[in-house]
Structures are given as C-alpha cells and as structure tokens.
Amino acid sequence: MRIGNLEACPGEKKAGWIPVDGTPYRLPVTMICGGDGKTTLITAGVHSGEHVGVQAVMELAEELRPEDIGGTVILVPIVNVSGYGQRGTSMVWEDGKNLNREFPGNREGTTAEKICRTVTDVLFPAADYYIDLHSGDYFEELHPYVYYVGPVKEQVRAAAQAMAACVDTEYVVESQVTTGGAYNYASAAGIPSILLERGGRGLWSRAEVEADKADVRNVLHHLYGGAGMSDGMRTEEALHEAGKQTLLTDVRYIDAPCGGCWYPFFSAGDICEKSAVLGEIRDYFGNVIHICRAAERCVILYQTVSLNLPKGSPMVAYGVI
CATH class of the missing domain: 2.40.50.100 (RNA polymerase II/Efflux pump adaptor protein, barrel-sandwich hybrid domain)
Known part of the structure; x- marks a missing residue:
C-alpha cells in the first residue's frame, strides 16, 4: 500500500507525513497494513478544536497491530493542521474557512481548499470505507450521535448504515447533504462513510476517548472480523443493546x-x-x-x-x- 511517499507492506506499520502542496503544512499519517483486504480511512481534527477524536485516533494508531486487521487502516489524527497549531477556532487559520464546507477542495485555492484537495486526491482514492471523528466546538455542548448520508447509491447507503449501527450512540442521523463535508463528499463518491460526534467545549476525557476507540474497533470488527479487534470492544450483548438506536432524518x-x-x-x-x-x-x-x-x-x-x-x-x- 502506498499513500503519497508513504509505503507499507503486509505486516507493517508505517508513520509519516503527506505534504499539502502550496502550503507549509503536512498531514500526519499512520498506515497499518494487515494484508490484501479493503482499506479503512479514519480521520479526526477536520475541526481543530474537537479534541476527543484527535486523541482517540492517536491512541488507535499506536494500539492497532497489522495482525489485527484483514486489510489496511489509514489514520490521520489532525486534518486541520493549520488551525490546530494556532489553537484558534476550528477554522483554517489563514483564510477562516471551515474545512467541512470546502470539499473536494482546489489545489490552486486557499489553504483550506488545498488541504481538502490533498485529502480528496491522496487519501480518498485509497479508501474503501471512511470514519470521521468529530465533537462539538469550543463553544458547544453535544449529545453523542452518528451521521451517514442517505441520498447516495443504495449499496453505499446500506454499507454506511451498517457501520453506523455498530456505534454506541442513542441517535443516528441520516443526512440529506452530499456536498461540502469530508464524509458527505466521500459518500457521494462511492465510499461508505460515517461521521461520529462525541464531546465538546474543547475538552476531552478518558471516558470519551475510550468510547470513540471502542466504536471504531466495533466498526473495524464489523468490516474485518477477527479477535484482534476485541481489545476495548463491547460485548456482543452490549452491542446489541447499543443497536437500539433512534433514526433521525430531519x-x-x-x-x-x-x-x-x-x-x-x-x-x-x-x-x-x-x-x-x-x-x-x-x-x-x-x-x-x-x-x-x-x-x-x-x-x-x-x-x-x-x-x-x-x-x-x-x-x-x-x-x-
């Protein structure tokens, strides 16, 4: 598996950087190659003030092993590297734009558009599935829930809905938006994708990070199977209870x-x-x-x-x- 200038063979874990052309920024990437199966992309920090997912992805990158995965997992803990480095709001520092409104981006555009285009051109083509982790912003409180996109190809919608059913949240939102956001654009491009919301106010707790990690592991277990995903996973009985979700379409x-x-x-x-x-x-x-x-x-x-x-x-x- 090759992503930009980062390459991993089966059984390997590699960490490195993907440059955002035309900017001083690089995206931190960990690639875990377990074999010839499908590839799952996991991102956080599309909004740089949403810290639960950032910490969860960093820990998952350290904890997951190639032998746990029947394919490849690509982890990017911080996408808005501009805003994160400045401890500003969740917007891109240079242009004040919201990354989750700018996909697919533009290589000749502003910093935000260039970051989006790097994800679109380099990461999305490698992905068969996509999980994007979010929280409320610095000024927001949030009740955990998960999104998938409804008005896409039926097989994409069904696969994403099955991924969302693995997440331990009371509410599932079927979004009607297919443009602008990372997971929205990926879904419209044919990649089953979900966006998980947990946490807020610029804070993170051990309980929230562990819950995010357990949700990701459950989705990966659904996609790949294997006992290696059991660390931090809920039991089948608890997952069945978690499946008692309320679907929101409005x-x-x-x-x-x-x-x-x-x-x-x-x-x-x-x-x-x-x-x-x-x-x-x-x-x-x-x-x-x-x-x-x-x-x-x-x-x-x-x-x-x-x-x-x-x-x-x-x-x-x-x-x-």
Missing part, C-alpha cells in the same frame, strides 16, 4: 438571527416538546431580543453554551422526533 440547524448574549434553557440530549422555548438572546442591557422555539417535538443534538453569540453563528441543532 435535523434543524438554527443560526443566530442577531448577536447578543445567549441563554439556553435545556441541555444537549434533552427531549423538547413542540413550541418549547429552547433559549433566549438578550442584549447587553438584559432585554430579550429573540426567543428560539422548537418547531417540532425534538431532541437537542448540540447547542452553543457560551454567553457571547455572534449573528449568524450556530445556536442550536435538534433532531425532529
């Missing part, structure tokens, strides 16, 4: 209609009835200038929890039940 993403101070009334994971007040925006004198209500009975998937709320920024996202 998610509402509500941005702030004005700037001010944000006061949410619920927490991520709460069930809210139709017309419930989810939160208020107040001006700097404490006057209510906007009330956010649920249009339908819903579960809050993630929401802003910082006091400051810029106009047009994410406020709350909920899944219609």
